[in-house]
Amino acid sequence: MLYDIWTVFWRDWIVLKRRLTKFILSRMVAPFLYLIAFGWGLGRSITVSSGTYLDFLVPGILALNSMNISFNSVIPVHAERIYHKSLEEYLVAPIRPTAFVVGKVLAAVLRGLISSAIILALAYGFGAALALSPLFLLVLVLNCVIFAEIGFIAAMKIETYEEMGQVNTYVLLPMSFLCGTFFSTQALPDLVRVFIEVLPLTHTSVLLRTLAGGGAGAALSFGVLTLYALGCFWFARRSFLQLTR
Template identity: 40%
Template sequence: MNPVMVITDICSILWSDLVTLKRRWARYLITTLMSPLLYLMAFGWGLGRGINMNGMSYLEFVIPGIIALTAMNASFNGAGIRLNVDRLYFRSFDESLMAPVSDVSLLIGRSMIGMVRGLISSSVFVMLALAIAPSMHIEPVFLLILLITCMTFASMGVLAALLARSHEDMATFSSLILMPMTFLGGTFFSLSQVPEWLRLVLYILPLTHSSACLRAAALGQPVPWSSFIAIIMFMSVFLVTGRMALRRISE
C-alpha cells in the first residue's frame, strides 16, 4: 500500500465534501450550533445560575462539556448521516466501492469528513464560549483532544452507517447510544456526585472521557491521561471495526 496514494485518495474524498460544505456553511453552522446554544442557556444560565461545582461556577464547568457534546454530535452526524444517505438513498456509495481506492483511504476519508465538520462546529462554539468565559485555557493540548474527539465520533458515525440497513437504524442508534451519552457522559454534572458503581458504568462511554479531558484542559487542570488514552482506544476500535464492516459490504 503506497502511503502517498493513500493520502491522495483521502484528500480527494475529503475535498469533495468541503466543496459542498463551502456552499452551505451558514446553514450548517446554524443547524449544528442551535442545540449547544440551547443547552448553554438552559443549563448554564438557567438551572446552573448561582451553583458552584468543584470550586468553580457551573457555567465554567458546563461549557467544556457542551464543547465535547457539540464535537460528538457534529462529527457523528457529519460522517454517519451523510454516508447513510449516500449508501441507502442515493446509492452513490457503490461507486466509491468500485473506484480504485483502498478501503483504508475510503474509511479514513469518510471519517475525516465528519471530523472536519465537528471541528468547525465546536471551534465556532469555543469562540462564543470565550466571549462568555474568557478564563478558559485554549492551548495546544486542548486542540489535540478536540481533534481526536472529533475523529473518534466521526469514525463511530461511519461504523454505524456501514452497519445500518435502513434510515431507521441510524435513528435507533442515535436514540440508544448518543442520547444516553448526551446526559450521562459527564457533560452536565460531575461524576464524583454519582455512586461508584454507576461511575464505573459511565466510563464505558467515550463522551465521558472526552468531557473529562476537555474540561481539565480548558480549566488549566492536569489532563487525565488515562481518559486520553481511552479516547484513542475507542477511535482505534471504531476504525478497525469499520474496516471489517466495509470489507463485508464490498464483498
C-alpha cells in the same frame, strides 16, 4: 494513499463549503440555548469547586456537540449505501478502501471542529474563562474521530433510517446526559458510574474540563481515547471492506 484520502475529503469539503453559512447558523442554535438555560439561568444557582458553572459547562457542551456533529456527519453514507446506491461509485473507483474511511472521518472531524469553534466563540461572549492548548485541541480531535468512526460503522451495518434513529436513542442520548457533560459523574450511583466511566465521552468531558482549567489531563484518559479511536477505525475499515467482497 494520501491522494485518495484528499479526494474523498475534498468532495465532502465542496459540499460543506456550499452550505457553510447555513451550517454555521444552524450550529449556533443549540449551544446558544444551552448557554442561556444552563450557563445564565440554572448556572447562577449552582456552585462548583473551581470557577463558575459556566466554565464547568462549556467543556461538556464541546464534548457533547463534537460527538453529535461528527456522528451525524457520516450518516449520509448510510443513505448513499441503501437508498441512493451512489456508494457503488466509490467501490468501483480506483480508491483504496482505507482512504475512503479516513477521508470520510476527516471530513466529519472538520465539521466537528468548526462547530466547536462556534461554541468557544459563544462561550467567550458569555464570559467563560477557558485555558486552550494544543492538548485541548487534540482531545477534541480524538473525540470527533471516535464518533465519526462509530457513525461510519453504523452506516455500514444498519439497514433503515428507523434503526439509525435507535442508535441515537440508545447510544448517543444516554451518553449526552450521563457522561459528565452537565454534572460530575461522581454524583451517580457506584454501579452506574463504573459503566459510565468506561465510555469515551466521559473521558473527553473530564479531559476537556481539566485542560480548560489549566490542569494536566490524565494519561489514562488519553490512552482510553486513543484505543477507542484505533479500535473503531479497525471496525469501520472492516465493515467497508465487507462491501467490496
